[in-house]
Amino acid sequence: xxxxRYIYTTIGVVGLAAPALAQEFISGLPxxxxxxxxxxxxxxxxxxxxxxxxxxxxANGNQQLSADTLWxxxxxxxxxxxxxxxxxxxxxxYNDDFTTMTVSLKDGIYWSDGQPFTAEDVVYTVETMIExxxxxxxxxxxxSVDTVEAIDDHTVVFNLKSPNSxxxxxxxxxWNAAWIMPKHIxxxxxxxxxxxxxxxxxxxxxxxxxxxxxxxxxIWRLRDDWERTSIGMTLDSAPxxxxxxxxxxxxxxxxxxxxxxxxxxxxxxxAPEGMFTIAREAADTTAQWLPGFPxxxxxxxxxxxxxxxxxxxxxxxxxxxxxxxxxxxxxxxxGSYRGAAxxxxxxxxxxxxxxxxxxxxxxxxxxxxxLDTGESTIQPYNPDIAEQIAELVTPQWGDSIPPDPxxxxxxxxxxxxNQDVDAAAELLRAAGFTQSGNSWLTxxxxxxxxxxxxxxDNIPTLARAGNIIAQQxxxxxxxxxxxxxxxxxxxxxxxxxxxxxxxxxVETWGGHPDLSFFLESFHSDFIVxxxxxxxxxxxxxxxxxxxxxxxxxxxxxxxxxxxxxxxxVEYLKLAVEEMPFIPLMxxxxxxxxxxxxxxxxxxxxNPYAASGPFWSNIRYMVTALERxxxx
Amino acid sequence: MNTLTAYILKRxxxxxxxxxxxxxxxxxxxxxxxxxxxxxSLTQLTSFGASDPRAVQMMRDSLAELYGxxxxxxxxxxxxxxxxxxxxxxxxxxxxxxxxSTLILNAAxxxxxxxxxxxxxxxxxxxxxxxxxxxxxxxxxxxxxxxxIMTINPxxxxxxxxxxxxxxxxxxxxxxxxxxxxxxxxxGFNWAFISSVLYHGFLPALSLVLAGLGGWFIGMRSLVSNxxxxxxxxxxxxxxxxxxxxFSQYVAxxxxxxxxxxxxxxxxxxxxxxxxxxxxxxxPGMGRLLIQGIYRGDYSLVLGVTTIxxxxxxxxxxxIDLLYPLIDPRVKLE
Numbered sequence: 001x002x003x004x005r006y007i008y009t010t011i012g013v014v015g016l017a018a019p020a021l022a023q024e025f026i027s028g029l030p031x032x033x034x035x036x037x038x039x040x041x042x043x044x045x046x047x048x049x050x051x052x053x054x055x056x057x058x059a060n061g062n063q064q065l066s067a068d069t070l071w072x073x074x075x076x077x078x079x080x081x082x083x084x085x086x087x088x089x090x091x092x093x094y095n096d097d098f099t100t101m102t103v104s105l106k107d108g109i110y111w112s113d114g115q116p117f118t119a120e121d122v123v124y125t126v127e128t129m130i131e132x133x134x135x136x137x138x139x140x141x142x143x144s145v146d147t148v149e150a151i152d153d154h155t156v157v158f159n160l161k162s163p164n165s166x167x168x169x170x171x172x173x174x175w176n177a178a179w180i181m182p183k184h185i186x187x188x189x190x191x192x193x194x195x196x197x198x199x200x201x202x203x204x205x206x207x208x209x210x211x212x213x214x215x216x217x218x219i220w221r222l223r224d225d226w227e228r229t230s231i232g233m234t235l236d237s238a239p240x241x242x243x244x245x246x247x248x249x250x251x252x253x254x255x256x257x258x259x260x261x262x263x264x265x266x267x268x269x270x271a272p273e274g275m276f277t278i279a280r281e282a283a284d285t286t287a288q289w290l291p292g293f294p295x296x297x298x299x300x301x302x303x304x305x306x307x308x309x310x311x312x313x314x315x316x317x318x319x320x321x322x323x324x325x326x327x328x329x330x331x332x333x334x335g336s337y338r339g340a341a342x343x344x345x346x347x348x349x350x351x352x353x354x355x356x357x358x359x360x361x362x363x364x365x366x367x368x369x370x371l372d373t374g375e376s377t378i379q380p381y382n383p384d385i386a387e388q389i390a391e392l393v394t395p396q397w398g399d400s401i402p403p404d405p406x407x408x409x410x411x412x413x414x415x416x417x418n419q420d421v422d423a424a425a426e427l428l429r430a431a432g433f434t435q436s437g438n439s440w441l442t443x444x445x446x447x448x449x450x451x452x453x454x455x456x457d458n459i460p461t462l463a464r465a466g467n468i469i470a471q472q473x474x475x476x477x478x479x480x481x482x483x484x485x486x487x488x489x490x491x492x493x494x495x496x497x498x499x500x501x502x503x504x505x506v507e508t509w510g511g512h513p514d515l516s517f518f519l520e521s522f523h524s525d526f527i528v529x530x531x532x533x534x535x536x537x538x539x540x541x542x543x544x545x546x547x548x549x550x551x552x553x554x555x556x557x558x559x560x561x562x563x564x565x566x567x568x569v570e571y572l573k574l575a576v577e578e579m580p581f582i583p584l585m586x587x588x589x590x591x592x593x594x595x596x597x598x599x600x601x602x603x604x605x606n607p608y609a610a611s612g613p614f615w616s617n618i619r620y621m622v623t624a625l626e627r628x629x630x631x
Numbered sequence: 632m633n634t635l636t637a638y639i640l641k642r643x644x645x646x647x648x649x650x651x652x653x654x655x656x657x658x659x660x661x662x663x664x665x666x667x668x669x670x671x672s673l674t675q676l677t678s679f680g681a682s683d684p685r686a687v688q689m690m691r692d693s694l695a696e697l698y699g700x701x702x703x704x705x706x707x708x709x710x711x712x713x714x715x716x717x718x719x720x721x722x723x724x725x726x727x728x729x730x731x732s733t734l735i736l737n738a739a740x741x742x743x744x745x746x747x748x749x750x751x752x753x754x755x756x757x758x759x760x761x762x763x764x765x766x767x768x769x770x771x772x773x774x775x776x777x778x779x780i781m782t783i784n785p786x787x788x789x790x791x792x793x794x795x796x797x798x799x800x801x802x803x804x805x806x807x808x809x810x811x812x813x814x815x816x817x818x819g820f821n822w823a824f825i826s827s828v829l830y831h832g833f834l835p836a837l838s839l840v841l842a843g844l845g846g847w848f849i850g851m852r853s854l855v856s857n858x859x860x861x862x863x864x865x866x867x868x869x870x871x872x873x874x875x876x877x878f879s880q881y882v883a884x885x886x887x888x889x890x891x892x893x894x895x896x897x898x899x900x901x902x903x904x905x906x907x908x909x910x911x912x913x914x915p916g917m918g919r920l921l922i923q924g925i926y927r928g929d930y931s932l933v934l935g936v937t938t939i940x941x942x943x944x945x946x947x948x949x950x951i952d953l954l955y956p957l958i959d960p961r962v963k964l965e
Binding site: 024026027029044046047052053134138139194209213214215217245247249250251253257258260488491494535536 | 665666667670671672673674686687688689690691692693694696723725726727728729733737738741793796797800801804808809810811813814815816823910911912913915919923925926927928
C-alpha cells in the first residue's frame with residue numbers, strides 16, 4: 001500500500017507543481033504594447049518569399065504588415081475614401097486606349113535595411129516574375145505586360161500587350177496583390193523562386209522580430225523608421241502597437257476561450273454560438289463590427305446556391321427560379337446563422353459601396369420585378385423579409401435589435417424572394433416537368449432529384465444552410481441529397497462535378513462599384529466542357545450573350561467611370577432574370593475584438609479597414625489602435 | 632546455418648516485406664486521393680484577387696512542372712522509391728520547396744516527447760495499479776481506483792481532452808490550451824524552455840494518460856489474476872515467501888512480459904502522431920502535420936509521415952521478435 005501512497009503523492013505534486021510553472025504569456029513582450037492576432041498555421045514557416053508558390057505564409061503578418069504595393073482599396077469604404085495610394089503617389093494614369101499605364105511613386109520610402117525604394121524595384125518585380133513562370137503573379141503579368149520601364153526614380157511606365165483598363169488591379173490590394181520585391185536583395189539570389197527571403201526586408205511599418213519554425217507564431221515589431229513607409233507617411237504620430245503577434249489558436253472553441261482569457265485580441269471565423277458566448281460573457285471588454293446582434297462582419301463575398309448550368313435539368317432559368325421559390329430564406333437564416341445573416345437577393349454581396357450603389361437604388365426595381373410563371377405573373381420580391389428575420393430574433397436579443405428600419409437593414413440586409421411553392425410548380429410545368437404524386441419528373445420522364453454539395457465542417461454555417469435548403473427542396477417534390485465534399489469541394493466545383501452547391505463565385509472590391517473582380521471570368525470565352533477545369537469564379541458555367549456584352553463594354557471603361565455602376569446594374573438585373581445561382585447572404589464572419597488592452601477597432605460606425613486578420617488592410621487597423629492603459 | 636541465424640534472417644525478410652508492402656500501399660492510396668495539390672495551390676492563388684482566366688491555365692502548367700507531378704503513376708512510384716532509399720521525401724507541395732524531411736524534423740520532437748512521456752507514464756501507472764488490483768483483490772481503495780479507471784476507459788480521448796481544455800484552460804485557467812511552448816522563448820536544453828514545454832504539454836499529456844490508463848490496467852489486472860492462481864505462486868505462499876516478494880518477483884514480473892510487447896507497439900506508432908489530441912490542443916506535432924498534408928493534397932508530406940510511421944512500427948516489431956527469445960525462456964525458436 002506504500003506504493004499506492006507514492007502514486008498519490010506523485011500525482012499531487014505534479015498537479016501542484018505544474019501551475020507553478022505558469023509563465024508570462026509571451027516571453028519578453030509587454031502585453032500592453034502587443035496586439036495578438038489569430039492566424040492560421042504558417043505552412044512554410046521559414047519562408048518569407050511571398051512571390052513563390054507556398055513560399056511564405058500569407059496569413060502570419062508577412063503580407064499584412066511588411067509587404068507593400070502600389071494601391072489599396074478599403075473593402076468597407078465607399079467613394080474616394082475607399083481608395084488609398086500606398087507606394088504610388090496617385091491613382092494610375094492610362095493613355096486613351098488603355099495600352100500604357102503610368103505610375104508616380106512616393107518619394108522618401110525606404111526598405112527596413114535602409115535602402116531606398118525606387119522605380120527600379122517595381123520594374124525588377126515585374127520582369128522577374130515574368131521570367132520565372134512558377135512565381136505567383138507570373139502568369140497574370142505575362143499575359144498583360146509587353147515592357148515595363150523606369151522613366152526616373154519615381155516613375156514607372158507599363159506598356160501593355162492589349163488594351164486593359166483594369167491592369168492596375170494587379171497591384172491593388174483588397175486582400176492581396178502583386179507585392180513589390182526588393183531588387184537589392186533578390187538580385188543576389190541565384191533563383192528568386194527558391195529563395196527563402198529569410199529574414200525578410202520590410203517595405204511597410206513592421207519588421208520580423210521572431211518566428212516559430214513550426215509556424216505557430218510570428219512576432220512583428222514596429223520599425224524604428226516607421227515614418228519612412230507608405231503607411232507611416234499618413235500618420236501624425238507613432239503607432240501605439242509596438243509588437244504584433246500572429247499566432248495559431250486551435251479550433252474555433254479554443255479561440256473563444258483564448259479571447260475570454262485575454263490571450264487573443266483579434267479572432268476570426270468562429271461559430272455564431274461562440275460569438276454569442278463572448279457577447280454574453282465579456283460584453284464590457286469586447287467590440288465587433290456591429291455593436292449588437294448579429295455582431296458579424298460581412299465579407300464582400302456572396303454565399304449562394306450554385307447551379308451547374310451545363311446540366312440539362314438545370315439549364316432552364318425557369319427551373320432555377322422554381323428552386324429559388326421553394327426556399328424560405330427565414331429558415332435558412334435562422335438555421336445557418338441563428339438569424340445573424342445579412343441576406344442578399346442581388347448577385348453582389350451587400351457590403352461596402354454595393355449598398356448605396358446597388359441595393360438601395362434597386363429596391364424599387366426589385367419590388368416591381370415580375371416573373372411570368374407560364375400560368376400567372378407574380379412579383380416574387382418581398383422587401384420585408386429581413387425585417388421579419390429581425391422580428392424572429394427580437395425575443396432572444398431584445399434591445400440589441402434597434403427599431404430603426406435603416407439600422408435593421410444594415411444588420412439583416414434588405415428583402416428576398418417569397419417562398420411560393422405554387423409559383424414554383426407553375427414554372428416547372430412551363431419548363432416541361434410533370435408532377436407524379438409529390439415528386440417531379442423531368443421533361444424526359446426521369447425523377448427530378450438533386451445533390452447539393454457543401455464543404456462541411458470547415459464552413460459550418462454554409463453546411464447548415466445547405467442542409468436546410470435540401471430539406472425544403474425535398475419537401476416540395478425535389479428529393480435532394482446532401483454531399484459533404486470536404487477538401488475536394490472546390491476541385492469538384494472547378495471541373496463541374498456537381499449539380500448544386502453552396503459556395504461563392506462573386507467577390508467584389510467592396511469599396512468600389514466596379515464588378516470586374518469576378519465579371520471578367522464570367523465571359524463565355526472561358527467556359528470549358530464539363531470535366532475540364534473552369535477558370536475561377538464562373539463555377540456555375542453560366543453562358544449568356546447579354547452578359548458577354550456587359551463584360552466587353554466594361555473592359556473598355558475607365559475604372560472610375562460612372563458607367564461602371566450602370567453596367568453593374570445591368571448585370572444584376574440579368575442575374576435576377578436568369579437566376580444562374582441563388583444569392584443567399586453576405587459571408588458573415590464573427591470576428592470579435594478584445595478591448596482589454598486596445599481600442600479603436602473598425603466597426604460599422606467607423607469602417608476604416610477590413611477587420612479580418614488575413615486581410616492586408618488590417619495594417620490600417622493595427623496602426624490606428626490606441627492603448628487602453630491596462631497593464 | 633544454425634537456428635538463431637535462420638530465425639534472424641527470416642524476421643529480417645519479413646521486416647523488409649512489411650515495409651515494402653506498407654509503403655507501396657501508402658503510395659498508391661495517397662495518389663488515388665481526389666485532392667489535387669496543383670488545384671489546391673491554384674485555388675489559393677486565385678481565391679483572393681481578380682484573375683485573368685487566360686493566366687490560370689499557365690499557372691496550372693507551371694505548378695505541375697514545379698511540383699514534379701508530370702509523368703505517369705508508375706514513373707512517379709519508381710521515382711518515389713529512389714528518393715525514399717536516400718531518406719528524401721522530396722519537397723512539400725503545400726510548403727514548396729521546403730523538404731518534407733525538414734517539416735518532419737521540426738514536428739517529430741514535439742510528438743515524440745509528448746507521446747513517449749505519456750505512453751511511459753500510462754504504462755507505469757496502468758500496469759502498477761492493474762497489478763496491485765489483481766493481487767490485492769480485497770483492497771477497497773484499489774477497487775475504487777479501478778472503478779474510476781474503468782469509468783474513464785470507454786470515454787473517447789478527444790472528449791477527455793475537451794473536458795480538460797474547458798475545465799483547466801477556461802473555468803480554472805491553470806494551463807495553456809494551445810501550442811508546444813511559450814512564444815518567443817529561446818529553444819534549447821535549458822530549464823526555461825523545458826519547463827515551458829512541460830507546462831504546455833500537461834493537458835494534452837493528461838488527456839492521453841487518462842485515456843490510455845484503462846487498457847493497461849485491465850490487461851495487467853487480468854494477467855495478475857491468472858498468475859496468482861498458478862501452482863508456483865501458491866507453492867511460494869505455502870512456503871512462507873513474503874507477500875511483497877511474491878508480488879514483485881513471482882507475479883508482476885511474469886505478467887509484465889506481454890505488456891512490453893504492447894509497449895513496443897505503441898512506441899512504434901509514435902511517429903504517426905496523435906491527430907485528435909494535437910488538433911484539439913493545437914500541438915505542433917506529426918499528427919497536425921499529417922492532417923494538414925491530407926487537407927492540402929500534399930502527397931509528399933502524407934507519404935513522408937506515413938512511411939516513417941510504417942518503418943517505426945516495423946522496427947518495433949522486429950526488435951520485439953529478436954529480443955523475445957532472449958528475455959522470455961518460454962519462447963522457443965523452433
